[in-house]
Amino acid sequence: MTEHPHGAPPEPGSQWYDGEAGPLVRPYALTGGRTQPGPSGVRFDLIALVTLDPGAPRLDDTALGPEHRALVDLCRPETQSVAELAAGTDLPVGVIRVLLGDLLELGCVTVSRPVPPAQLPDERILREVIEGLRAL
Numbered sequence: 685m686t687e688h689p690h691g692a693p694p695e696p697g698s699q700w701y702d703g704e705a706g707p708l709v710r711p712y713a714l715t716g717g718r719t720q721p722g723p724s725g726v727r728f729d730l731i732a733l734v735t736l737d738p739g740a741p742r743l744d745d746t747a748l749g750p751e752h753r754a755l756v757d758l759c760r761p762e763t764q765s766v767a768e769l770a771a772g773t774d775l776p777v778g779v780i781r782v783l784l785g786d787l788l789e790l791g792c793v794t795v796s797r798p799v800p801p802a803q804l805p806d807e808r809i810l811r812e813v814i815e816g817l818r819a820l
Contacts, residue, residue, distance in 0.1 A: 721786075728781045731767065733764070735759060740792045749783075751773065754773050756793075763796075766781065
């Protein structure tokens with residue numbers, strides 16, 4: 685077998701492979717060239733929590749790509765943040781957002797956005813509650 689010009693030979697049965705750069709699949713290929721999640725234009729924060737929807741319709745494996753299935757598998761045992769999903773799949777966050785948009789539209793996942801700091805109770809109020817509970 686001839687040596688690959690960049691070092692390691694391609695792995696059998698794999699996609700194009702470069703020994704130094706790794707798999708040569710561009711992010712836009714994973715999303716079909718899309719950069720925004722779905723027609724609804726949903727924006728996923730890095731700390732948005734993604735949960736597998738227990739009432740999700742059963743989809744056959746042909747309805748989802750391998751990257752979609754990887755996201756579903758990561759969400760199956762527990763809720764994951766968008767950042768955790770990006771790290772777990774080793775994909776760019778932009779790609780994860782587009783793929784999550786697909787899963788959201790298919791009804792496979794639900795997304796919870798974190799509570800903005802302005803809506804959290806004031807620290808002074810929490811201290812007064814603690815003091816009141818200690819007084820009991």
